[in-house]
Amino acid sequence: MKASVIANKDFTIAKIDDRVYGAFLEHLGRAVYEGIYEPDHPSADQDGMRGDVAELVRKLNVPVVRYPGGNFVSAYNWEDGIGPREERPTRLDLAWHTSESNAVGIHEFADWCATVGTEMMLAVNLGSRGVDEARNFLEYVNHPGGTYWSDLRIKNGRKEPWNVKMWCLGNEMDGPWQVGHKDAHEYGKLAANTARAMRMFDKSLELIVCGSSNADMPSYPDWERIVLEHTYEHVDHISLHMYFANRDDNTPNYLGLSHKLETYIDTVAATIRQVKSKKKSKRDVYISFDEWNVWYHSNKKDREILDGNSGWPHAPGLLEDIYNFEDVLMVGLILNTFIRRSDVVKIACIAQLVNVIAPIMTEKGGPAWAQTIYYPYYFASVFGRGTALHLATRSPGYETTHAAETPYVDVAGVHDEDEGTLSFFLVNRHPSDSIETEVSLQGFGSGSIIDHQVMTHPDLKAVNTARNQDEVAPKKGEGARIEGDRLTVALPPYSYQMIRVKL
Template sequence: MKASVVAHKDFTVSKIDDRVYGAFLEHLGRAIYEGIYEPDHPSADKDGMRGDVAKLVKDLNIPVVRYPGGNFVSAYNWEDGIGPRDKRPTRLDLAWHTSESNAVGVHEFADWCATVGTEMMLAVNLGSRGVDEARNFLEYVNHPGGSYWSDLRIKNGRKAPWNVRMWCLGNEMDGPWQVGHKDAAEYGKLAANTARAMRMFDSKLELIVCGSSNSDMASYPDWERIVLEHTYDHVDHISLHMYFANREKNTANYLALNHKLDRYIETVASTILQVKAKRKSRRDVYISFDEWNVWYHSNKQDRAILDGNGGWPHAPGLLEDIYNFEDVLMVGLILNTFIRRSDVVKIACIAQLVNVIAPIMTEKGGPAWAQTIYYPYYFASIHGRGTALNLIVNSPGYDSVHQDNTPYVDVSGVHNEEEGVLSFFLVNRHGTEAADVEVSLQGFAEGQVIDHQVMVHDNLEAVNTARNQTEVAPRKGSGAKAEGGVLSVRLPAYSYQMVRVRVG
């Protein structure tokens, strides 16, 4: 099988916002407790944060982490997580039917973010609470001092404000599973009022309003239109979420799901433009895709706790998907889609970061390791910074339930002009045939391949475990070459690859 790609230096999509490679941590399952925080762990620092996890996170160079939820935030009192730990209340979390000790709150999370080199993206509770709590939280986090909430922060040990720029106005408020679920008009009015109050404090904040929880919601895409009609002048981004599953065990259809993602982005981008035109506005609103990942492996095992049959346990194992090699291909395809849509998707957060549908897993008191999906996320985050190229791809295809003529070869390209490097991320969806790909490099200087990484496995179900952490891992590729303005590379059946070419 042969495929061709044209990559022209002047044919671009957009400069990629680094925050497309963001992540998410929620007070859910073992994401916080036994994930990032385990004071008795041999690697724990003075704050009780696991050093082995911090190392894996730091290696990803994540620009922003969304916190503390998620469904959790819709009944969360942020004040419960401040002050002396021995005086913090234990609360029942209705979202996940567990108990929350509040041993970790905004202070601890902020310190952890500083350790791993990322920024906070905080969410306010617009489910059970509203404008007052949001403005108080903002004052606590961002005001230098001389007011009630800022002085309380100083009393609690943090003198300088954190100056958090990104704030989410609630979470998935279109979902009937959400505490404080609202219809689009009701939520839109509350979000607009909250945004106005927060901008009275600081007009330069970046505010993210809730879009649809997924594109199968009955309210989609009217939800986006109605919410934006209320909030367009007050927000910078609209949030979208999507999870990916292969419940039918049909790999061909599973690996075509990124076309559904692409239509979702396109529809919401069009809705943004519709509202912009209606309001005669010159402002731009972008997409924050702040929850995305594969999620389906753990659904059955979670039911007992989520149905309340286990009481109210603290930090039980929930949503602990064990990812296989097939999921490597899916995550690579998702990231390629975000790169190609970088003109409208400015923030994206893999959900989540540790233990809970996550690229990193831990054992209590034991090791931490990279799941299979860690690697395509790593390659995109580290090497997918720069300008997205608008590639012309010609590949044989197949018909799937999501799109006719789904191309077997999926590719994104990024030009880092500062480094003089092109990075290509390629997936072969074909299960039995290799693909010989030729990329015509137009407008670039003569290139030289400087890195070639390959992920391939003869078993789609292969996983990494605490005892075998590298069963699915990248290896150095061979055979990729750049000659005469053409990059040639062979993609084995069902494979993910990254090829980097120095062109300057």
């Protein structure tokens, strides 16, 4: 079985925004407490942040982290997380039926971001709160001094403002599960008013308005159209969320979900263009895909807590999906889709970063380790910077419930002109056949392979654990070669790989 790809230097999609490799941390389960923050851990720094987790995050080169939610933000009072810890209130979190100690707030999160080398992307509460709290939070975070909120920040130990540029106007406000859920017109008006107020403070802010929580919502895609009609001139991005599941244990169909993702992006991109035309606007609005990941493994286990049968525990284990090799392929396909749609997707956040549906897991007082999905995320984030190539791919395919023709070979290519490299990320969806793949490198000149990493495993359900952390891990690839302007490589069945070429 064979596939072919044409990569032409002049056929490009867009410069990839580095923030498409962003991440997300919510006050949910053990993401923050026992995730990034565990003051009694042997690796903890002077601020109580786990050093082993910070090191795994730094390796990912995460450009931005969205915080503090998520469903949590829709009933969150940001003021609870400032000032002396011993004076901070404990609150009930209605979203996840837990209690919140507020031991970690904006100061602690900002310091952690500086430690791991990432930027903050903050969300304001437009569920139980509104314009006033949003503008006060913004003033606290970004104003130099001489006002009530900025002077309070200084009093709390931070003299210089953080100058956060990215702000989310609420979270999943289309969802009836959300505290303060609103219809599209209600939310659109509130978001527009909030955006106007925040822009009165700083016109250079990047504001992100809520799109649909998923493509199966009954209000989709009218939600996007209505909300953008209210907010188009005041925002820069509209957010989309999507989670991926193999509930029927049907791997071919599961791996076909990337087609549904592409359709979702295409539909919202078309809606953006429609509203832009209706408004006669010269502005462009882009997509912030600020929640995405595989999520289904832990659903049954979580019901006891989410149904309220466990009281209001603090930082219980919730949404702790243990990812397998099959999920490596799915995450690789999602990232390839974002690269190919880098013309409209400018921000994306894997949800989440630690413990909660995350590439990194921890044990309380014990080790931290990379889950299986850590690796495709790592390869894309570290080596997928540059310009996305418009590839012409021909591959045999198969039918799924999502599309009549899903190609077995899925590939994304990135040209880093400054470094003089090409990076290709390839997934073979075929369950039993190796596929000989030829990539025609047109206009790039000569080149040599400098890195080839392969992920494959005989057991699709194989996982990494604290005691066996490398059961599913990349290995050095063999057999890829360049002859003239032709790169050839064999893709084993059910495999993910990255090939880098030095030009």
